[in-house]
Amino acid sequence: DFKRIRRDKKETRLDIAIRYYKTALNRDPENQTALFGVGNAYFYQGQYLKARQYYEDMLRINKKSVEGHAGLLNLYIERDVLPEVVSVHVTLQDKDLLTQVPSPLLYKLANYYLGKKRTDKVNIRLDYGIQSPRFKDLADNPYPAVRTVLNALHQRDPEYPPLYVGFARLCREEKNLSLMESYLQKAIKTEPGYFAALHLMGEYFYITKQPVKCYDYLNRAVQASNAPPEFALEDFYRETETVGKTYHMMGNVFYYFFDKVKAASRFGDELEDEEDQENEVEQRANYEIAQTKYELARDEGYASSELSYNLGRVYYLKQQYEKALEQWLDLYEDFVDNPEIMFALGNAFYHLDNLEASRGEYLKLIDSFERKAEKIKTVYASRGDHLKTFQSLAAAYNNMGAIYHRRGNETKASVSYWKGIDYARRLERENEFARVNLARLLRPTGAPGKPVLDEGIPFSIPYYVKELRP
Secondary structure, X not given: OHHHHHHHHOOOHHHHHHHHHHHHHHHXXXXXXXXXXXXXXXXXXXXXXXXXXXXXXXXXXXOOOHHHHHHHHHHHHHHOOHHHHHHHHHHHHXXXXXXXXXXXXXXXXXXXXXXXXXXXXXOHHHHHOOOOOOOOOOOOOOHHHHHHHHHHHHHHOOXXXXXXXXXXXXXXXXXXXXXXXXXXXXXXXXXXXXXXXXXXXXXXXXXXOOHHHHHHHHHHHHHHOOOOOHHHHOOOOOOOOOHHHHHHHHHHHHHHOOOOEEEOOOOOOOEEEOOOOOOHHHHHHHHHHHHHHHHHHHHOOOOOHHHHHXXXXXXXXXXXXXXXXHXXXXXXXXXXXXXXXXXXXXXXXXXXOOHHHHHHHHHHHHHHHHHHHHOOOOOOOOOHHHHHHXXXXXXXXXXXXXXXXXXXXXXXXXXXXXXXXXHHHOOOOOOHHHHHXXXXXXXXXXXXXXOOOOOOOOOOOOOOOHHHOO
């Protein structure tokens, strides 16, 4: 009896499977089913070296064992060993076995390659020495390999819904959005409750700036995530999207389009178009919904710099400065490329009366942007990079002046305010905060008035101010 054996021997189901398969191998050492079973059991136990040994034994017995190749391929994908993945792929292709690989594994392989697209940190040519045009294009993206795998999947199973999602994801990377939508429509028609297809359709409408349709598909994706179709439960299948990311994008709809949409119900499950909404109460309600969705994304384990910054900014607007600080303290890697967000951190520290930490953030921002400002001979306020540079400096100097102001150092406060005024002038603008603070600092009678902080923290990491939204 299985339960009795497990209880008496304190074995897991995998342990028992290994023991039974090895018993079969004692009788027939070349039993492919038993070799594959032991390999898979070790794989699921995380004993990858043992698993590889059994898959390789299958191939020593039969060099064309699709199961043996599939086991190795899946293992190398899970272990993220790209050279070995490519090696198995080449072997399968050269032996005309690629179309015999299980459909979920082909889909998994295509998505693995998509995850190796060229970035500032990853380049398959430089990092792995992959030169063949079978695997990379001229921009060092692995899109030829993705297309080869998807074509093999199409030949094997032309009605397989993930096939359409795979092509849609490839089209998204290649900026062919119309074809992306077409593939997703096919996937949803074939399987209406397919989470990944619904999520990606939401992404399509997000990219094309149709927030109401975007939210509708994202909401449908959340509902579908609780009842995956049968193919999503097959061996080797790996979902490409996560419900945490879905919630994040739902939050983005309300965050970025806060003045363009309106919740049709108080739960925000449906949206209506709102042409240039100016109702501050409604806009604030949208930020509340954004917060709820962002928190759901975080609770699902989803993490991104954009999520942390945006959620922190919502907390900041609600004067929940400690919560804002918690979100922003994780962004230090982003400060290198986006030093302007140090301003948000400095303001949060200021409101929590940690003036020295606040001053430190403003000084780092100033040091970074003043080097950029020195290289700009003619300032154009219409240019986003110029606006970011000089407005950040104007605001940072004002707020640093406020720190000196509060400490009673009138000389340093005055110098900081004047610098804030000067940097704003280069944008042909008036720094009203610094002007007011300077007047309060230098008033002829009585103690200096309380300084005014510039609260204009960046709108998001990709967009310095909301007017720069595309």
